[in-house]
Amino acid sequence: MRSYGEYCAIAKSLDVVGDRWTLLVVRELALRGACRYTDLRNGLPGIASNLLAERLRDLEAAGVVEREEAPPPVAATLFRLTARGEELRPVLDGLMRWGLPLMTEQGEGEAVRSHWLVGALAQMLVDEQPGGPAVALELQVAAEPIAIELRGGSVEIGVGPLEGPDAILSGPPRPVMGLLLGLIELPEAEADGVGFTGDPAILDRVGARAVSVGRGARDGE
Helix, strand or coil, X not given: CCCCCCCCHHHHHHHHXXXXXXXXXXXXXXXXXXXXXXXXXXXXXXXXXXXXXXXXXXHHHCCXXXXXXXXXXXXXXXXXXXXXXXXXXXXXXXXXXXXHXXXXXXXXXXXXXHHHHHHHHHHHEEECCCCCCCEEEEEEXXXXXXXXXXXXXXXXXXXXXXXXXXXXXXXXXXXXXXXXXXXXXXXXXXXXXXXXXXXXXHHHHEEECCCCCCHHHHHCC
16 A cells, blocks of 8 residues: 555545545445455456455555454355444545536446445435325336335335335436436436336425536536
8 A cells, every 4th residue: 555655634544545446345335234255346346356355455454444254154254344444434425425416427338236326316315295105116227126215204225126116217327317316307318218117206206405517527528
């Protein structure tokens, strides 16, 4: 791990988590909890196995990650965030909010995992009709479905199928996310390959906090 050699809190933080892939390893453990090595590999498409092992060693040495041996029937080594590592959650939340406008574009071949989108949606979605009946919306945008349940003013989001959802939203991640975040309307999303079944009023029920899309995010600058 190389150092910036600066007596600065930001520089010292980047000495620990500024290397490529490091914060994404932290992201996986923050979003998913304790993970096996293979779980981390699956959640970090593109990382070499030896580099992941190196990043985990560095994070352990810095007191950000710890390992434990899970008892049978799992019988595997699990990696989890330490208390010090958990303090990075607000940093991840801030980066997620800052990066939401950049998700208006999806490059060719960019990987997607359902739990990544859960984190972004949890930051943004609100129940616009807190007094309404409970409704359940299922997203089908990646290998695993995403469940969005609204009840009593709260929004619960997780990975996994719903039993008898009130509506299903399916299609490419970019237009689906754009629709849910209020950046595009349903006709435009449908033109981009999004399918919707159920009561369209459910989409009005699912609101989003304002997302400011800067010129660079729109134009790819």
